Amino acid sequence: MAELSPIQPCLWFDDRARAAMQYYVDVFPDSRITSIEEYPDESLDEHFVGMTRKVLNGQFILNGVSFVCLDGGPLFTFNESISFVVSCKDQDEIDYYWSKLSHVPESEQCGWCKDQFGVSWQVIPSNMDELVRRPEQIQVMMRQKKVVIAELENA
Incomplete structure (x- = not known):
């Protein structure tokens, strides 16, 4: 072991x-x-x-x-109360991880997605704190499924 x-x-x-x-x-x-x-x-x-x-x-x-x-069998299942954050350097990296990890469209919101095994992920830019400083940016982010950096920068 x-x-x-x-x-x-x-x-x-x-x-x-x-x-x-x-x-x-x-x-x-x-x-x-x-x-x-x-x-x-x-x-x-x-x-x-x-x-x-x-x-x-x-x-x-x-x-x-x-x-x-x-x-362990079906007794316990994953839910959104636990997720793993994937900190991405740029939009290309966000797009890559999103394409690999998002398999449940109805679970997509604000950079959160769920994979084919039911595990939740947050695929976000490493500078997310800078991109949501203003209320306008937060509003844009709240409407996004996958985070699009340019939309947040232009808000």
């Missing part, structure tokens, strides 16, 4: 942890899966029934940030 960071987000998937890890490391630069431990054979314990070859503990790094994940 790889060494854990002092604080790490842990993502509970129903049964798609392996697919999610692979997807995320393909999206983010400087990323990799560091370990995958699978559930033991289901004949060993009643709690393992149906879990053979699913992820008991997956560890991966996204652009230098350590994550863990697991396949």
Whole structure:
């Protein structure tokens, strides 16, 4: 088992942890899966029934940030109360991450989106605080789905 960071987000998937890890490391630069431990054979314990070859503990790094994940079944699901912020240097980077992470159009608002696994992301410019200093800029941002830097600068 790889060494854990002092604080790490842990993502509970129903049964798609392996697919999610692979997807995320393909999206983010400087990323990799560091370990995958699978559930033991289901004949060993009643709690393992149906879990053979699913992820008991997956560890991966996204652009230098350590994550863990697991396949825990449908008991818990993701919601917008937790999200991950992707700080982007320019509009091209925003467009890239938006195209990769936004899969639920009805969840798009003010730079927030939801991916194909139900995880919420905030894809925003690194200078967002400068771009929403004035009420006019905030109003523009509130109408945006994906953040468009030029619209905020021109507000």
